[in-house]
Amino acid sequence: MKLHLLGKLNLGGRVPRITLAELAIFLGVLGPGIITANVDNDAGGITTYSIAGAHFGYSLLWTLIPITVALFVVQEMCARMGVVTGKGLADLIRENFGVKPTVILLLGIIIANLGTTTAEFAGIAASMEIFGVSKYVSVPVAAVLVWLVVVKGNYHSIEKIFLLASSVYITYIVSGLLLHPDWKFLFSQTITPSISLDSGYLYMVVGVVGTTIAPWMQFYLQSTVVEKGVKVSEYKYTKWDVYVGCVITDVVSYFIIFTCAATIFAHGIRIETAKDAALALFPLAGSYSAWLFAFGLLNASLFAASILPLSTAYFLCEGMGWDSGLNKRFWDAPQFYLLYTLLIAIGAAIILVPDAPLLTIMVLSQVINGSLLPLVLVFMLLLINSKKLMGEYTNSKAFNAVAWATTIIMSILTLLLVATALVSGTGK
């Protein structure tokens, strides 16, 4: 039985008709794309967008459009490689480029992801402090919680929890909507890029775009698509999963920038962190909006504190050929779970150590991530264009042009971010 959901709307027949059966398949494959894209808005991402909105108002909203495109181009290639080859990105890199690149990437990714995981625990500590909970309580509890979910769950239960976490990002949208946005004004701000040559503004553009794509995302997305076992025939639905994920993520980013722009920027307050932003919202936007903002930060940090170590563990095990995956029991994939455990333990511990050099750790992880990204993107393009691996699913010429352009622009912006991070990191 075919039930045309949109058929009756009759919009000149241009809207693709979706049947119930297709909807069911879509809901079945949905997950990896949405989860990966959402984790892009982690503690670091939220901080960057909050500062962008708080310091530059609406003038950076336009960047979210190219960001969405770039995110989609890169993520789609990973998902496609995962579905067609049935292997993770680290698997493919090891098998096609050998030990050297694998080990270099592996070392870099372990350090960078450890740094980012630490940043997520810092986000947990900061957001829970808004709720009046000491970090010495919140961080250990969060670490144990995040560990238990992954160690005790299987792929499907964990994916459901992650999808739930993805849906909690709606708090940012609600938080923004409580401010009654002027849609007409926002729309015009979004489609007219306002480019200023002010160095602070350019620095922020580099920051916003540069944090969009990090190496861990590619590895995590492709590994989970593989673990989920999406078939080639279902690929068009996974593509939608990726697409929907990218759009949702950037809508969330949009509302974070908007919320901070409408309140903090309007009052000319300077902020340094996402916690500052949430605290500033209390008098400016009302406590509901502020609580939602803080809760969003907690959720995002918790979520990413689980995904980043997972992505690292997937990479290590694929690169070395050890068994990995959420469906395995602890001792069936010992290296996978031990690395996961270790990253969480170290990440959480660093936050609890008084006077830990947090800033240095963040700068280091940003520098490594930024330096690895061009390498990862180039590998991806070489792999996806390999007829032997991808068969008829290689990039089309047009897609390749967009993909190479994205790779080059993202690489330049990321390396610029590395440079600024190094300058400001050593300057302080």
Next chain:
Amino acid sequence: MRSSKSITEKIKAPGPLWVKEAASNGTNRVSFFSQLQGKKIVDRDGNVVGKLTDLSLRPGEVLLEISRIVYTSNILGEKVILPMSSICSIDGDIRLEMARDEIPPGRLSERELLVTETILDKQIVDIDGLKVVRVNDVLLAQVKKSLCLVAVDVGFKGILRRLGLSGLSRGLLDKLPNHIIPWSYIDPLDPSLRSIHLKISRKTINDLHPADIADILEDLSNKDRLLILDSLGEETAAETMEEVNPEVQATMVKQMDSDDVADILENMNPDDAADLLGMMSENKASEVLNLMDEEEAKEVKELMMYSDRSAGSLMTTEYIAVPSDCSVPDIFARLRRSGQEIDLIYYIYVLSAQEQLLGVISLRDLLLADPAQNAGEVMKKEVIRVLPTSSVEEATNLLSKYDFLSVPVVDQDGKMLGIVTFDDALDEIIPEDLKKRLPWNYHKLRRVRGVA
């Protein structure tokens, strides 16, 4: 004792023997692919024509034979394929038999596979489809005149070697073990499959039985045998040696230092050690005996006095003995203490202070005995026994007739000398050619059922 050892045996390379060997005759018969890759290709006139990039394999009966080399020419950078027959040496640089302008255009046949494409860096999957590890390097060895792929390296050292870090940290590297999976454990390559399949399960991968190492040794050239034996732990080396067939044993010890032989013999069962010594020249045997631990040497010497094919020559001096006033709990304590090192613990022999055999207690009797009793009360006094001069056939007949696992060897005065175990007796009477005829699923069965 037949404890299982890791399949990813610790094969040290370049170990002492390797270095010794390479220094003595300039050949290097065992090498890793990573050590060959990038080597200069030199033609007959000494011109460097390129660098080795790959090797092609031709599936053979047991081992994969290297059929061709692939090198990148240093003029145009194109790939050139040459058959192994046009190579005269791979020690140091790779030397060709022909001059630069005589090199013919070569190509791979359909059945030939490239090492880098089909083996290196590929995923190894066990018999249940579970991922184990990736191939980090490939071990090649000269087997009967042709270069063959004998094992894959899955250890950390393989990675370091591939990274070109082996030269930087020789000292550290020597301490790390290589983790090697012999090719005999791997299913025939199927390029259409995306991974390399093991014949065994991941759970048992740490169970390469010394008997299997022995099988591999028997297929190799003598130099390679010694190289591998040298790299095993002392205990595994001894257990492996016990399992190697006697002719191969004899060839092997001929080329070994007396020191090394002594070390191995000390760890072997005394009866097997005695047999091995019996095959050596008198000079070497006495030299080896002098180098051995005094206690061990004495036991072995006593066993060597018995003539071939007598119960005395077949017996082992390792068994569990207790005095007659030993209480049941004390017997258990003794079993636990020495049971690890003794093959056969199913019979406990009760001896007098003068080592005279008084009786025997089976493990069953012991388990059912009242803890308040002592050995003298539990034991059975009627013990079937043989003299050291009795024939092997006689001992075997007794074992077979009474379904014993072992029979004690006792001298004229009733003094206990040792035991003949059923497995040693079985080895003695089964014709050699029959031993080679194993069931097709023998390896798997042995693992599943733990038959040692």
